[in-house]
Amino acid sequence: MERLIEEIPNFFTIWNVIFLAKAMGVTFLLTAIGCLVGFSVGGLLAIFRKTKSIYLLPLRIFIIIYTEIFRRVPFLVSLLLFFYVFQIIKISDDLFLIATITVCIIATAYIGEIIRSGIESINQTQWDAATAMNFTYYQTLREVIFPQAWKVILPPAFGFFIMFIKDTALASQIGVMELTFAAKILNNKGFSPLLSFGTILILYFILSFPLDRFGKYMERKLASNRN
Amino acid sequence: MPQIEIKSINAFYDKLHVLKNIELNVSKGEIVSLIGPSGSGKSSLLKMLVGLLIPKSGKIYLNGNQVNFKNQSDLRTIREQIAIVFQQYNLFQNMNVLKNVCIAPTKIQKRNPKEVNEQALTLLEKVGLKDKLNSYPDELSGGQQQRVAIARALCLNPQILLLDEITSALDPELVKEVLDSIRLLASEGMTMLIVSHEMNFVKEVSSRVVFMDEGSIIEINNPKNIFEKPKEKRTLDFVSKILKEK
Numbered sequence: 268m269e270r271l272i273e274e275i276p277n278f279f280t281i282w283n284v285i286f287l288a289k290a291m292g293v294t295f296l297l298t299a300i301g302c303l304v305g306f307s308v309g310g311l312l313a314i315f316r317k318t319k320s321i322y323l324l325p326l327r328i329f330i331i332i333y334t335e336i337f338r339r340v341p342f343l344v345s346l347l348l349f350f351y352v353f354q355i356i357k358i359s360d361d362l363f364l365i366a367t368i369t370v371c372i373i374a375t376a377y378i379g380e381i382i383r384s385g386i387e388s389i390n391q392t393q394w395d396a397a398t399a400m401n402f403t404y405y406q407t408l409r410e411v412i413f414p415q416a417w418k419v420i421l422p423p424a425f426g427f428f429i430m431f432i433k434d435t436a437l438a439s440q441i442g443v444m445e446l447t448f449a450a451k452i453l454n455n456k457g458f459s460p461l462l463s464f465g466t467i468l469i470l471y472f473i474l475s476f477p478l479d480r481f482g483k484y485m486e487r488k489l490a491s492n493r494n
Numbered sequence: 495m496p497q498i499e500i501k502s503i504n505a506f507y508d509k510l511h512v513l514k515n516i517e518l519n520v521s522k523g524e525i526v527s528l529i530g531p532s533g534s535g536k537s538s539l540l541k542m543l544v545g546l547l548i549p550k551s552g553k554i555y556l557n558g559n560q561v562n563f564k565n566q567s568d569l570r571t572i573r574e575q576i577a578i579v580f581q582q583y584n585l586f587q588n589m590n591v592l593k594n595v596c597i598a599p600t601k602i603q604k605r606n607p608k609e610v611n612e613q614a615l616t617l618l619e620k621v622g623l624k625d626k627l628n629s630y631p632d633e634l635s636g637g638q639q640q641r642v643a644i645a646r647a648l649c650l651n652p653q654i655l656l657l658d659e660i661t662s663a664l665d666p667e668l669v670k671e672v673l674d675s676i677r678l679l680a681s682e683g684m685t686m687l688i689v690s691h692e693m694n695f696v697k698e699v700s701s702r703v704v705f706m707d708e709g710s711i712i713e714i715n716n717p718k719n720i721f722e723k724p725k726e727k728r729t730l731d732f733v734s735k736i737l738k739e740k
Contacts, residue, residue, distance in 0.1 A: 392580065392582050392584040393584060393586065393587070395541075395546055395580065395584060396580065396584035396585075396586070397586075398544075398545075398546060398573075399544040399545075399546060399573060399577070399578050400573065400577075400598040400602060400650065401570055401573045401574065401598065401602045401603075402598070402602060406601070406602070410586075410597065410601065411586050411588065414588035415587055415588045
């Protein structure tokens with residue numbers, strides 16, 4: 268304990284603080300881009316997956332294969348796979364870019380499924396009533412289905428987002444300088460593991476707590492039937 | 495010329511043959527009731543008339559024009575002229591009573607919102623729900639929800655109204671308030687197709703009664719004859735069983 272207290276002034280030097288802040292920024296960006304892209308593209312996938320038009324059949328098949336594959340492959344495996352594929356075809360060696368793309372692909376598959384199950388939780392009778400009154404598919408979704416589905420979609424979606432903040436730690440495995448990797452480096456420099464990893468624990472909490480609150484806020488705002 | 499002409503219609507749910515060679519004409523202002531055991535195809539017939547069930551063969555004419563069920567604009571046309579009220583009301587849970595009634599006329603039919611609003615208020619008053627405008631469906635009793643559903647269907651200004659077992663999900667004491675709303679409409683000359691298990695009501699309001707069984711129309715008769723001296727044995731079996739239960 269005494270050693271720990273002795274260590275603190277040396278640990279929180281301006282350089283280390285900037286180093287950790289940058290790493291926190293990377294973790295934040297990976298999560299934010301992943302969640303935003305995942306939510307919007309995943310939403311589109313869910314919407315197209317429910318269409319009936321014969322012309323969209325190839326798209327539906329693609330969506331099903333895509334979601335089924337990427338929901339089943341471990342995140343780390345996809346990450347390594349993309350890492351090596353990018354190296355082989357030499358598109359880019361920017362580690363952050365590779366991690367971001369992987370994160371988006373995984374998040375899209377997961378959130379797409381969450382949104383799809385939310386849409387499907389709404390009773391067929393609501394569709395029937397809307398169709399019988401000449402609502403189109405998209406009008407039904409916008410006016411009737413989504414306003415009711417949010418309360419089914421949001422809790423697991425935000426649960427996923429928060430889990431996702433922590434999952435981005437895996438990006439350290441391909442060398443992306445995010446929080447976990449930063450802690451490892453500080454640890455290797457000789458700072459005690461308790462201090463290095465204890466600090467990022469708090470930083471992870473600082474990232475996820477507001478997201479959790481935001482989720483609760485959105486649930487209240489969107490999920491109530493009284494809007 | 496009949497308002498609706500149904501000619502040898504066949505329809506399926508997957509492999510289940512739910513409508514077999516249906517022939518039926520309905521004239522303007524007529525009230526035709528469909529009776530028969532559960533699963534006899536009554537509801538399927540109504541669903542088909544608003545394009546929720548697409549027939550495999552046969553023809554339907556609305557005001558003399560043939561309806562092509564594969565053509566979206568034909569489907570839109572029939573849905574503009576025919577409104578349906580469902581057994582489970584199917585009100586939009588995310589909207590209050592007034593919005594439920596107004597949304598399709600304003601957003602889909604693109605009518606003047608002010609005019610729609612006035613009409614909605616008149617209709618809701620007619621069904622006795624003027625004090626529930628801002629309530630949500632889950633705050634209303636079944637009977638009240640069903641009356642909102644009737645107002646919602648009427649606000650579309652349909653030529654024909656389809657009522658699909660609208661009282662069967664209701665407690666007996668709530669049945670009367672819904673049927674009163676329908677009686678009022680009947681007296682105003684609206685063309686209606688009614689699926690109902692309320693035999694007394696059927697007897698009272700119908701111009702003609704259709705008895706269906708296993709997807710086919712067995713008998714079409716006037717309300718007095720179908721209950722007192724039906725032509726077909728199957729009708730007699732059904733009617734006597736139902737009347738015995740009462």
